[in-house]
Amino acid sequence: MPSPEQPGVPPPGGFLTCIFHEGDVTCTEPYVDRHVFYGGVDDTRGCSECACGEPEGASCTIVASVYSDGACVEQVAPTVISSMAPFCGVTPPGVGLGSKSAEVVDVDPGACAPSGGEPTGELLPAVPSTFCCLA
Incomplete structure (x- = not known):
């Protein structure tokens, strides 16, 4: 003005x-x-929204043992078992199965492909x- x-x-x-x-x-x-x-x-x-695809590359390895007694003392056959290979185990002939145990020795959770998280909207x-x- x-x-x-x-x-x-x-x-x-x-x-x-x-x-x-x-x-x-x-x-x-x-x-x-x-x-x-x-x-x-x-x-x-x-x-x-963020997401994750199916996990890939996951694996685990255990040592499975069988014992001839019921107290896991007299070991008959320890075996390393991996999820990456098929396995079929048998106790030796003439040995009765008294007990068994399994111990996880390695776990790889694998990974998944991420998706989402893209920016949306505007200012x-x-x-x-x-x-x-x-x-």
Whole structure:
């Protein structure tokens, strides 16, 4: 606006004579120098859900033992068994099975291929105000 102390005198350098409008409006003559400012944002940003594919490369190894007594003392046949190879074990002929034990000696949980976690949404300006100024 012109200075009220000096009607008809344009504002000093760096200032403009403008009309304020709420919203995003079109400026008309003679106030055609349009400036739009925003008082907020609409934030819809996020991420897609994360997921993991089927595990691959998992394995485990155990030592399985059989004993001829019931107290796991008189060992007959310790055997290393891996999930990576087929196995079929048999106790020696003529030996009765009294007890058995198994001890895990190695576990590899494998890995899965990750997916998801992609960015979604956007950040948009909101609550516009328009200043239409003299050119």
